[in-house]
Amino acid sequence: MPAESDCTEMLDSETKAVETPEDHAEELRLWLRLLTCTTLIEGEVRGRLRQRFDVTLPRFDLMAQLDKAPDGMTLSDVSKRMMVSNGNVTGLVERLVESGHLDRRTSETDRRVQVIRLTKLGRAEFRRMAAEHETWIADLFADLSPKDVRELMRLLAKTKASAQKSAARRRP
Amino acid sequence: MPAESDCTEMLDSETKAVETPEDHAEELRLWLRLLTCTTLIEGEVRGRLRQRFDVTLPRFDLMAQLDKAPDGMTLSDVSKRMMVSNGNVTGLVERLVESGHLDRRTSETDRRVQVIRLTKLGRAEFRRMAAEHETWIADLFADLSPKDVRELMRLLAKTKASAQKSAARRRP
DNA sequence: CCGAATTGTTTTAAGCCTAAAATGTTTTCC
DNA sequence: GGAAAACATTTTAGGCTTAAAACAATTCGG
Numbered sequence: 001m002p003a004e005s006d007c008t009e010m011l012d013s014e015t016k017a018v019e020t021p022e023d024h025a026e027e028l029r030l031w032l033r034l035l036t037c038t039t040l041i042e043g044e045v046r047g048r049l050r051q052r053f054d055v056t057l058p059r060f061d062l063m064a065q066l067d068k069a070p071d072g073m074t075l076s077d078v079s080k081r082m083m084v085s086n087g088n089v090t091g092l093v094e095r096l097v098e099s100g101h102l103d104r105r106t107s108e109t110d111r112r113v114q115v116i117r118l119t120k121l122g123r124a125e126f127r128r129m130a131a132e133h134e135t136w137i138a139d140l141f142a143d144l145s146p147k148d149v150r151e152l153m154r155l156l157a158k159t160k161a162s163a164q165k166s167a168a169r170r171r172p
Numbered sequence: 173m174p175a176e177s178d179c180t181e182m183l184d185s186e187t188k189a190v191e192t193p194e195d196h197a198e199e200l201r202l203w204l205r206l207l208t209c210t211t212l213i214e215g216e217v218r219g220r221l222r223q224r225f226d227v228t229l230p231r232f233d234l235m236a237q238l239d240k241a242p243d244g245m246t247l248s249d250v251s252k253r254m255m256v257s258n259g260n261v262t263g264l265v266e267r268l269v270e271s272g273h274l275d276r277r278t279s280e281t282d283r284r285v286q287v288i289r290l291t292k293l294g295r296a297e298f299r300r301m302a303a304e305h306e307t308w309i310a311d312l313f314a315d316l317s318p319k320d321v322r323e324l325m326r327l328l329a330k331t332k333a334s335a336q337k338s339a340a341r342r343r344p
Numbered sequence: 345c346c347g348a349a350t351t352g353t354t355t356t357a358a359g360c361c362t363a364a365a366a367t368g369t370t371t372t373c374c
Numbered sequence: 375g376g377a378a379a380a381c382a383t384t385t386t387a388g389g390c391t392t393a394a395a396a397c398a399a400t401t402c403g404g
Contacts, residue, residue, distance in 0.1 A: 024310035033328045038210040112352045138196035142336035164284035284382045
């Protein structure tokens with residue numbers, strides 16, 4: 001018998017583990033269900049934003065980030081928060097500056113940095129949309145009890161942590 | 173006092189409900205967390221598919237649908253299952269036929285309908301990718317206990333039903 | 345101080361995605 | 375039978391998105 005083994009997960013069932021790969025069908029189903037829920041809700045919100053305010057979801061999301069930051073944010077900040085690529089933000093901001101919702105200026109202390117803020121118009125429009133948006137979300141989740149909501153929050157926090165850990169394992 | 177009221181939700185607190193709109197911050201936070209989880213995992217899967225197999229996530233998803241349907245599917249079927257627009261599927265299929273992964277033919281009984289299937293190549297490549305994909309998902313959810321997985325499945329099923337109901341309320 | 349990394353943003357090329365209009369086909373129902 | 379409605383798909387126009395390369399400015403280490 002070997003004195004030690006790094007393979008802590010398998011204990012003494014090495015051969016079996018190799019010959020019959022684990023079944024991860026449950027996790028797969030969970031992932032598909034998670035994706036379905038998000039797609040469903042996202043599509044609904046997208047449609048309502050368009051119908052009601054003639055605005056796209058990405059524009060709304062970007063404005064939501066800025067509404068929480070009265071002193072503005074850099075493009076990198078926005079990109080990280082929204083979890084989208086840098087180039088994506090560049091284009092989105094371009095269009096929102098064009099339409100008068102955003103103000104963009106180069107930082108005075110670091111000329112690489114662009115700081116963006118909501119304009120008065122942008123903030124007013126966002127607040128108007130956000131109020132209604134909140135009722136849509138409430139309605140979409142209406143059949144969940146407060147306890148369900150708490151429990152989902154807890155489990156999704158755990159999920160997020162697990163996924164972040166897994167992602168970090170791949171690119172440390 | 174009015175003899176009757178349609179406003180069953182409010183019972184006898186009409187004025188209060190109007191003056192102090194409900195607080196739905198918890199549902200909003202839940203939605204953002206749900207979105208974060210999905211975006212995180214989706215991004216990870218997207219990156220791994222690209223790096224490992226040089227394939228995009230939408231292509232993989234479409235092939236996954238077809239793998240479950242040996243007799244093929246119509247474009248509408250695919251579009252409904254994937255919850256994306258018709259036009260989107262048209263383009264996706266075009267590229268996958270071009271690359272030899274899909275076979276497309278007009279239905280003989282209804283000339284409006286296009287039936288698509290995986291080719292031998294398409295099926296082989298998909299199976300190879302799917303096997304690895306499953307391990308990624310397992311890893312991403314690794315910190316959830318079997319009980320967590322079951323509980324999340326249950327709560328997401330409830331969420332899905334609630335959202336579908338809400339969507340149906342808007343466009344009956 | 346100065347070259348080498350690093351950081352922040354934009355550009356590029358390709359593909360994804362949607363909503364709405366257009367096209368062709370089948371079904372419905374007088 | 376034939377007009378009208380319904381259906382499946384494609385086209386169109388515009389916007390979103392990414393990965394990777396290019397560019398610009400700052401910071402770091404020697």
